[in-house]
Amino acid sequence: MSRLVIVSNRVPVPDKGGVAPAGGLAVALKVALEEHGGIWMGWSGTSSGKHEPAPLAHLQQGNVTYALTDLTDTDVEEYYHGFANRVLWPICHYRLDLAEYGRKEMAGYFRVNRFFAHRLAPLVKPDDVLWVHDYHLIPLAAELRQMGLKNRIGFFLHIPWPPADVLFTMPVHEEIMRGLSHYDVVGFQTDHDLENFASCLRREGIGDEIGGGRFSAYGRVFRGGVYAIGIETAAFAEFAQKASTNSTVKKARESIEHRSLIIGVDRLDYSKGITQRIDAFERFVLDNPAYRGRVTYLQITPKSRSEVPEYEAMQRTVAEQAGRVNGALGAVDWVPIRYITRSVGRRILAGLYRLGKVGLVTPLRDGMNLVAKEYVAAQDPDDPGVLVLSRFAGAARELRGALLVNPYDIEGTANAMARALSMPLEERKERWQLMMDHLLEHDVSRWCRNFLNDLTA
Numbered sequence: 001m002s003r004l005v006i007v008s009n010r011v012p013v014p015d016k017g018g019v020a021p022a023g024g025l026a027v028a029l030k031v032a033l034e035e036h037g038g039i040w041m042g043w044s045g046t047s048s049g050k051h052e053p054a055p056l057a058h059l060q061q062g063n064v065t066y067a068l069t070d071l072t073d074t075d076v077e078e079y080y081h082g083f084a085n086r087v088l089w090p091i092c093h094y095r096l097d098l099a100e101y102g103r104k105e106m107a108g109y110f111r112v113n114r115f116f117a118h119r120l121a122p123l124v125k126p127d128d129v130l131w132v133h134d135y136h137l138i139p140l141a142a143e144l145r146q147m148g149l150k151n152r153i154g155f156f157l158h159i160p161w162p163p164a165d166v167l168f169t170m171p172v173h174e175e176i177m178r179g180l181s182h183y184d185v186v187g188f189q190t191d192h193d194l195e196n197f198a199s200c201l202r203r204e205g206i207g208d209e210i211g212g213g214r215f216s217a218y219g220r221v222f223r224g225g226v227y228a229i230g231i232e233t234a235a236f237a238e239f240a241q242k243a244s245t246n247s248t249v250k251k252a253r254e255s256i257e258h259r260s261l262i263i264g265v266d267r268l269d270y271s272k273g274i275t276q277r278i279d280a281f282e283r284f285v286l287d288n289p290a291y292r293g294r295v296t297y298l299q300i301t302p303k304s305r306s307e308v309p310e311y312e313a314m315q316r317t318v319a320e321q322a323g324r325v326n327g328a329l330g331a332v333d334w335v336p337i338r339y340i341t342r343s344v345g346r347r348i349l350a351g352l353y354r355l356g357k358v359g360l361v362t363p364l365r366d367g368m369n370l371v372a373k374e375y376v377a378a379q380d381p382d383d384p385g386v387l388v389l390s391r392f393a394g395a396a397r398e399l400r401g402a403l404l405v406n407p408y409d410i411e412g413t414a415n416a417m418a419r420a421l422s423m424p425l426e427e428r429k430e431r432w433q434l435m436m437d438h439l440l441e442h443d444v445s446r447w448c449r450n451f452l453n454d455l456t457a
Ligand SMILES: O=P(O)(O)OC[C@H]1O[C@H](O[C@H]2O[C@H](CO)[C@@H](O)[C@H](O)[C@H]2O)[C@H](O)[C@@H](O)[C@@H]1O
Pocket: 010, 025, 134, 158, 159, 229, 304, 305, 366, 367, 368, 369, 370
């Protein structure tokens, strides 16, 4: 294959020691990049204030070049906090009520995409293959095409694609769909997302499937496919096994004592269903008094997108709720919920997942949810925990051994917690094996290969 050029809003920039931060996506794409040689371009995460951003910063790691650009304060506000995270994110997560439309933000989104295109184009050679990631950069291919680029360009959406009636509430939905038609391959996490996308094209009379996984729309033909993202399953399982000697994991194990651990790990995001989950945990304890003092619920929730008002408000809501439940249920020798808003390193996380008798992953809507897959990969094969998983996470389409729940149904989720904690070993092993076999086969390298094969076919 020719040289690979990856573009994403966030770039896992290698640290000073030259090691890219761990993370399934980063690892898989880095391997693909190293195999073919290439460029990873994106936002540096830094603002240049009011000034025009300095030229791209280049960071060379073997045959991979990281090309990073700053954005101005206005760009960050309008493109990232504004249109990407206050319009596209809520709409794609079915939250019409939270979408905040503003002409300024919409214009900023398209302007920053044009800016990315202008910075990227001079780096691209005619036979390079481009792979663009996620909702921040949908119009990028259209901008590059306008500049005359004829390269193969693929797009992968990490978040859900909503049904037509939801998408069409967005004033610029037409431009967004037109933007996607400029790619050669458009990839989604699940068959539901692809179906929704196809029905959006049909409903507007814009286009349709023409067979062989191809779509015709706006006078262009492109492939639309399902590529469920995986994790580095084998490596993650090994981290988890080795983590038992890690001092933080040891301390956690000792502090839990004789109690069963329920674990939840999510960015602080309204899509993750954290408030409903705490309600369900409270319901579970009230309905199952035998578990009072015998269970600890650890919720690790790093703050995220704090400049966006809905996220800032949520920080307060969840902290208050966890405090209220602890106050109401706790005892002098028992704190039911341990709530942490700092980010935890992946190796420690692997060890903590393994301590969890129950992994609670109950988003209201989620593109995939890698935490669900990591929880399974981290389990002890001889004594695996049980995954309680929202049916509205992309991962639910694959992880058939999980206890599937509707996160809006508080009692149902509470019942699933009770069932998970009392599940016999044989059933736990059976369910776990089913999921682990799937995850080992469908890991992140396979995801990467499948997408790139279709893009270069
Ligand atoms: O970059 P941030 O604004 O800090 O947000 C973090 C990432 O969140 C989203 O992750 C999604 O991708 C995961 C991997 O495919 C998937 O499992 C999950 O369901 C999605 O929510 C977002 O899509 C990324 O672009 C962000 O970088």
